[in-house]
Amino acid sequence: MKHPGIHTIRGALLLTSVMLVVILAVTFFLFSFHYTEENAQKNAIDYTVQLIDQVNNDIDSYISYLENISQLVSNNRDVQDYLFSENLSQDQRQELYQKITEQFGTMMNIREDLYSVSVVADNGRSIIGDGKKKENRYSNMEKAEWYREAMESSGESVLSSSHVQNLISGTYRWVVTLSRRIENPYSGKLEALLFADLNYEAINDLCERISLGDRGYVFILDHQGRILYHPQQQLLYSGIKTEHVSEVLDGSDQYIQISDQGEEKLYTISRSRKTGWTTVGVSYMKELVKNREEIKKTYGAVTVLLLLGAVLVISVMSKRITEPLEELKEAMQQIESGQLSKVNLQEMPDNEIGALSQSFNSMTDQIRQLMAENVEEQRQKRHSEQRALQAQINPHFLYNTLDSIIWMAESGKNEQVVTMTASLARMMRSTLNQQQELVTVDQEMTHVRSYLTIQQMRYQDKLEFDIQIDPEIKNALIVKLVVQPLVENGIYHGIKYKENKGWLKIRGWRQDQNVMITITDSGQGMDEETLKNIFKKHKVNYRNNGVGVYNVQARLQLYYGEEYGLHYESSPGKGTCVTIVIPYIQEGQTYEKT
């Protein structure tokens, strides 16, 4: 009872293989899911890298556009004339102003993302945008960082970080400014500042358009590593949130993974050579593989299906393997219980078990054959035993009879000699006919009558006998020479020693399926002790009785079985009655002992 459930080969086979399959399938599932997830994650990272590079490129193209404008404006003859020429009349200057502001206005109209283009000369002349809006007199531009940086440059374009542009009265707009010092062609010195403002909204849109999962976002650092754009910049400045700026600036990798409050984040970094800005995409690793759940479900479903299939195949296979074994086991059990004839294993598979079954079949065949041989041997043994038993004719009787015949012949009792000799002859014939085991009751009675006739003559009418057999059983079969020894026994033990006349009755009838024959004598009878030992072999008195009661009983039981045979009833002084009980067998029938 160590392992309940593993009591059969099939059970063991099923359990182990199912467990094995489950382990294998689950392992495979976990492994392949992990692999796929990793792969998907790698793809997602690659994709994010491309996406962020694209954002960076887009920003670069905005800046390139600003540069083009600044180039265009700084080389514009009209602008140079307006700012630096001292030889213009008031009207001419006004005309130029109109022309330039119109051009600026057109540029700003074409590109929504271009907030404004302005030029301010050191001599105080300026053009602010399309010239239609009211200037902010208190703009205090000179103090702004972007302005100072631009003024320090030497003709190259300078890109500012994000800042609020307050040049137009009442308007405070977040912009990124590209500025450039303009050369005065007359003096050859840098004497004016041109600046183009890119609408910050454009950068915001660009970054917000990028979808990095539900919670992912994009932020931008300027050339000094300060935050130029961040969707949560409000929170950053209040210290409610922090951003991993230093990690981003320190490395040179395309992406880094950062664990933030128990959450894995992917920082995808793209650095622009043109602007010096760094565009960073932040995505949550959990969200990176969008269809993670789907992948998991699909893999899980396939695994479960495979498992079910495997279990089905295993159960069918194990059944095919173990069913013949079951059959073999049942056949063995049948043989164990002795039902040999029914056992025959057919349609066994063509494998080890098939070979085993064939061996089993030939073994049972052999056992069957051996048993048949045994039965035949037993039969022959019994037959020879029977013959041996019935062959024993009392030589004393023969001698005495012949002696009587001589004595009667000498006395001239011819008639009596004839009768006795004829009787003896009849007796001898039936005794000598040794081939036959069974005779009819009638034949047996003829034999007995011949014997009794001889004995009656020998005892000189001291003996009387009476034979009455129902005609119904006259033709019934009986093992031959069983009645005569009993009669002889009765004469010797009962009548021989009596002073007066003795008698002997033989009765035969049918009772149900049996034939009953009783031999009753009027002899001295037997005490209980004698009666008890009557069937014992050693009590056979060969001198008086060559063929004893034991012999008869043995022959009857050998032939008919234990339930048949002799029954004695006797008590001292009251005679003896012996009953032969045999089954009723008609001539031509055979008898099979049960």
Added chain:
Amino acid sequence: MKKHNRIAKGLALAAGILIMAVALFFFTYPRNKKIHVIYIPKIVDQSNEFWATLLAGANMAAKEYGANLSVMAADSENHVEQQNQVIEKAIAMKPDVIAITPNSFAENTDTLRKVKKAGIPLVYIDSTTDQVLADSVVATDNVEMGIQLGTFMKNRLPEEAHIAIMGHVKNSSTALEREEGIRKGLEEDAESIEEVLFCESNYQKAYRLTKELMERRPWINVLTGLNEYSSTGVAQAIKDLGLEDQVLVFGIDSSTDQIQKLEEGVYQGIVIQNPFNMGYLGIVQAVRLAGGKPAKSHISVDSHLITRANMYAEEEQKILFPFMGKQATQDIVFE
């Protein structure tokens, strides 16, 4: 039959283990139901920078924490009764949590008690009520704000200071606390406060009251407002009277008009709140409460002092001019 039972048992066991393993695997990451937050501001007015910025902050928190945010509000800041109706309507919607900026210090209390009765967590954003029923209050510390302004004023006071304060609503918690803070910040100079007026959050009235005050007490040389309307009215009156060189004007809040007056030099300085952070932190607290997580009972949102000199500095300009993209308030559902 017995052995078949055993096999069946074994198979059932194996199948059970398998199913449990699979089930465990599949439900490792249970998907939470989205938390529904209702926020009831004083008014819904996208043109008002303060409220628009606050809503942008609220929306960012809702997005970040995966919550559904709906906004319901009365038409005007002064309709207490209307806001009470809105609160009742919100309760009927059975949200996971309600955040509110109560209009009145005293008159919303009874209705708000119903929110608590309905078992809905309550968060106050920006303002509070006489009896604090909220599980969490996220607001500017008005006393601290007053101290900030008062301290700044004290450093700029003229030799002989004559101070007047233009309050917004008499007995409103913000007005009381801010005045208290200013007095603390001024320390002993608080004695120079000669008059405290109230304009009922009406710009016109503040303008008128200031002109009247300057006629009545022409020696007043320090003036401050306590909110956007009172500060703007005071500054405009002083500018129109041409007294910006004689009278030092201070203020609270940062409308475009106020920023311009700061640039022009009418204001010496203004103290501004951080409505974005207020909205953000308010909704974060609301989401935490709805999710059964611990939330702080009170969170103070910092205020900032802005002067003409620092208004375009890197950090200050980001607070003074909160940038809001087109999407900042895009996903908010207005009921």
